[in-house]
Amino acid sequence: KLGPYINMGAVDAQVRLELQKEFDEIQKVQKEIQKSAELQKKLDSQLNQNTVVKDELEFLEPESNVYKLTGPVLVKQDLGEAKGTVSKRIEYISAEIKRQETLVADLEKQLNKHKESVSKIQAKATAVAH
Amino acid sequence: QGQEINLTTLQLPQLKMLHDQFDSEIEYLTSSMQSLKGAQTQFESSKRCLLKSMTPENEGKSVLVPLTSSLYVPANLVDTNKxxxxxxxxxYVEKNISEAEEFFKRKSDYVKQQMEKFQPILQHKFKTRQLIVEVMQTKL
Incomplete structure (x- = not known):
């Protein structure tokens, strides 16, 4: 994405090499950010689904019959146990979402660092050219 | 976000980028709305089916149960209240008919609510995209 802003013909080979290295890094980081964003979307929808189920379970009378589908079989499950399972899932998914968020924040920091080095290299190159 | 941009101050490539961004947002929202609509239809049809077929006078009647979309087996309706x-x-949760009806109504209302929340946002995005197109045309 940063490529077009630079007149490649005007910079010497050394600078070009340095820039290319930074661009490659930027691309790598961007790809990872995208990957994490996709994962977050999936986790979000899982969290949503489980929250809906949790709300529904909370809504039930204590003596309600709850079944869990395991393979092709419906197995009767204790309401408290079902609530516990879903709560635990929600906990796990929330933690995973948080983990992905910190990961992206970190990746974005890296991205900015690489972008800064690009500006520095460019500034140096123009200074030499003048 | 929250900050106003005067579209006329933007260059054509920037406008194009903005336009594409709105395009993908609109596409995403439209498909979300469609899934919500589909979900609502399903809840409504389940509710209708429940009220129409699960009645005491239908108890004991024979039905064909779909095992797959093209394979049916005969069965008897034993309990029309559960x-x-x-x-x-x-x-899966066992419910009686009135609880089940309430469940479907709750779900359907929830989905409807979500749709009503998204509708104005979608409308606004459509309008903004139209505006961007108009500004682009003046710059061509």
Missing amino acids: VLIDIGTNY
Whole structure:
């Protein structure tokens, strides 16, 4: 994405090499950010689904019959146990979402660092050219 | 976000980028709305089916149960007051007819509410995209 802003013909080979290295890094980081964003979307929808189920379970009378589908079989499950399972899932998914968020924040920091080095290299190159 | 941009101050490539961004947002929202609509239809049809078929006078009648979309087996309707409802993530709950009806109504209302929340946002995005197109045309 940063490529077009630079007149490649005007910079010497050394600078070009340095820039290319930074661009490659930027691309790598961007790809990872995208990957994490996709994962977050999936986790979000899982969290949503489980929250809906949790709300529904909370809504039930204590003596309600709850079944869990395991393979092709419906197995009767204790309401408290079902609530516990879903709560635990929600906990796990929330933690995973948080983990992905910190990961992206970190990746974005890296991205900015690489972008800064690009500006520095460019500034140096123009200074030499003048 | 929250900050106003005067579209006329933007260059054509920037406008194009903005336009594409709105395009993908609109596409995403439209498909979300469609899934919500589909979900609502399903809840409504389940509710209708429940009220129409699960009646005391239908108890003991024979029915054909679909095992796949093209394979049916004969069965008897034994209990017209109890149903199993899929509440998601592989959990099923036994409910009587009025509880089940309430469940479907609740779900359907919730989905409707979500749709009503998204509708104005979508409308606004459509309008903004139109505006961007108009500004682009003046710059061509």
